[in-house]
Amino acid sequence: MRVLIVDDDPMVVESCRRILVAEGIELTVAGSADYAESILIAEAPFDLMLTDIKMPKQDGFHLIARARAAHPDLRVLMMTGYLTPETVERGRQCGANGFIAKPFTPDELVTAVWNTVKLMDE
DSSP: OEEEEEOSOHHHHHHHHHHHHTTTOEEEEESSHHHHHHHHHHSOOOSEEEEESOOSSSOHHHHHHHHHHHOTTOEEEEEESOOOHHHHHHHHHHTOOEEEESSOOHHHHHHHHHHHHHGGGO
16 A cells, blocks of 8 residues: 655654554655645555645645545545544545544554545445
């Protein structure tokens, strides 16, 4: 499975990387929404994009909408420190399939990733 992680916080990226590599997942990392868009254009399709919402310049909502428009089969797991009903609803409107609140445990991340990917089979 190929996953694109998008977050401007290097500590979050490194934590996700360690956890998901241990699960045998192939990862690509982007530190901004703009860079993530260029990766989505240039590289082979990803199975999942794990993205933060609060990022400088372009937020994750915009990224999710653009990524899903270009890649309708891409599954999106949205991570945020502000997991409110309003945030979830806006994420769903943009195309997010799953949600995880920061901070999260390794087990919560692994479960959220696999549950979001399982949506491809339904």
